[in-house]
Amino acid sequence: MAGIPAGVEPGQGAGAGGPGQGLNSGPNWPSLALCHISPGKRRQSAPGGSLHPIMIDPFGRAITYLRVSVTDRCDLRCVYCMSDDMTFLPKRQLLTLEELDRLCTAFIRLGTTKIRITGGEPLVRRDVMRLFGALGQRLGHGLKELTVTTNGSQLATHAETLAASGVKRINVSLDTLDPQRFAQITRRGRIEPTLDGIFAAKAAGLAVKINAVAMKGVNEEEFNAMIAWCGEHGFDLCLIETMPMGDIEGDRTDQYLPLSIIRARLRQTWTLQETEYRTGGPARYYDVRETGRRIGFITPMTHNFCESCNRVRLTCTGTLYMCLGQEDSADFRPLLRAGVSDDQLEDAIQAVIARKPKGHDFIIDRRHDKPAVGRHMSVTGG
Numbered sequence: 001m002a003g004i005p006a007g008v009e010p011g012q013g014a015g016a017g018g019p020g021q022g023l024n025s026g027p028n029w030p031s032l033a034l035c036h037i038s039p040g041k042r043r044q045s046a047p048g049g050s051l052h053p054i055m056i057d058p059f060g061r062a063i064t065y066l067r068v069s070v071t072d073r074c075d076l077r078c079v080y081c082m083s084d085d086m087t088f089l090p091k092r093q094l095l096t097l098e099e100l101d102r103l104c105t106a107f108i109r110l111g112t113t114k115i116r117i118t119g120g121e122p123l124v125r126r127d128v129m130r131l132f133g134a135l136g137q138r139l140g141h142g143l144k145e146l147t148v149t150t151n152g153s154q155l156a157t158h159a160e161t162l163a164a165s166g167v168k169r170i171n172v173s174l175d176t177l178d179p180q181r182f183a184q185i186t187r188r189g190r191i192e193p194t195l196d197g198i199f200a201a202k203a204a205g206l207a208v209k210i211n212a213v214a215m216k217g218v219n220e221e222e223f224n225a226m227i228a229w230c231g232e233h234g235f236d237l238c239l240i241e242t243m244p245m246g247d248i249e250g251d252r253t254d255q256y257l258p259l260s261i262i263r264a265r266l267r268q269t270w271t272l273q274e275t276e277y278r279t280g281g282p283a284r285y286y287d288v289r290e291t292g293r294r295i296g297f298i299t300p301m302t303h304n305f306c307e308s309c310n311r312v313r314l315t316c317t318g319t320l321y322m323c324l325g326q327e328d329s330a331d332f333r334p335l336l337r338a339g340v341s342d343d344q345l346e347d348a349i350q351a352v353i354a355r356k357p358k359g360h361d362f363i364i365d366r367r368h369d370k371p372a373v374g375r376h377m378s379v380t381g382g
């Protein structure tokens with residue numbers, strides 16, 4: 001793993017992101033001390049107070065989207081994501097909620113407009129609603145969107161607090177509508193809490209997008225039913241190809257299903273109209289004329305989406321990955337714990353963005369029996 005680039009000396013600086021700002025006062029979360037947003041010497045405010053993105057990578061892409069994994073733990077063990085006997089990190093290695101807030105806030109000062117909280121299962125992290133409360137205070141002050149990807153198992157408890165924090169849209173992973181198949185795919189889950197969570201989110205006014213990983217011979221016959229179900233309840237649907245990340249105790253060539261095949265099959269039942277709709281992510285969307293909802297396809301294997309990549313990923317231990325499919329990374333935890341100043345933190349982030357690679361090299365076939373990257377999606381944050 002590469003270290004933080006030269007120019008930042010751990011131990012220097014005053015740690016300007018310390019406690020004491022006390023900005024958050026949301027209805028359902030205890031106080032989380034916040035670092036304040038200052039204009040910063042390298043930032044310019046645009047008319048109307050919006051902030052220009054100033055993180056441009058070596059390939060000219062503006063980096064405006066940060067995905068943050070707040071835990072590597074999960075209450076499920078989806079077959080494409082984890083092995084059954086995962087070893088999780090000791091909790092002391094995780095960034096505290098205050099450290100996560102400080103780092104996210106530095107990214108916002110540098111032009112990050114969208115933050116997605118993910119994991120592992122983000123909603124199993126204790127007190128994570130405090131982080132949503134704190135980041136929600138940044139909305140309208142540089143941050144335009146705060147969102148979350150969840151398996152939905154704890155969503156019934158948290159949906160209203162998420163909405164009160166300013167979250168408007170969420171992604172919920174649901175690969176099947178069949179209770180038995182759900183138990184098989186997740187190795188230990190029950191579908192009811194996830195369905196309850198989805199409907200609680202809808203009731204709280206959150207727009208829900210269902211994410212389903214397409215698996216050969218597992219759920220490939222279900223997508224017509226899922227499109228109809230999503231149409232009935234007002235959800236968009238996004239199908240995802242399996243990506244070769246982390247050891248999963250199985251052969252990925254058995255799971256891999258190119259979505260080009262699925263799309264052609266779906267066209268026999270549904271009228272799919274191409275649309276320019278984008279969520280800033282890699283999905284290509286189509287309107288489903290019969291339901292009035294959208295279906296997206298995320299195809300890292302059959303279509304390389306790197307040319308429009310606008311994101312970087314932060315793990316729960318403070319490691320920043322510039323690409324989901326590459327190993328290069330930088331560890332921010334030592335800097336945070338050495339008490340660097342906000343300026344030094346921003347310099348370090350900018351220097352790491354300058355190392356963002358052009359793209360990933362995912363490939364799944366029988367000659368490549370090792371994952372393209374050793375870490376699981378639950379570590380980097382899917």
Ligand SMILES: C[S@@+](CC[C@H](N)C(=O)[O-])C[C@H]1O[C@@H](n2cnc3c(N)ncnc32)[C@H](O)[C@@H]1O
Pocket residue numbers: 074080081118119120121122149150151171172173211212213240241242243244245377378381382
């Ligand atoms: C890692 S999970 C984390 C958030 C939450 N636990 C959930 O399941 O939504 C984020 C997304 O990554 C997807 N995912 C996990 N491993 C994957 C893989 N190897 N290939 C493709 N998608 C994967 C999941 O289906 C989920 O939609």
Ligand code: SF4
Pocket residue numbers: 074075076077078081082119120121151173378
């Ligand atoms: S996909 Fe999400 S719910 Fe499934 S094991 Fe991975 S982190 Fe957990």
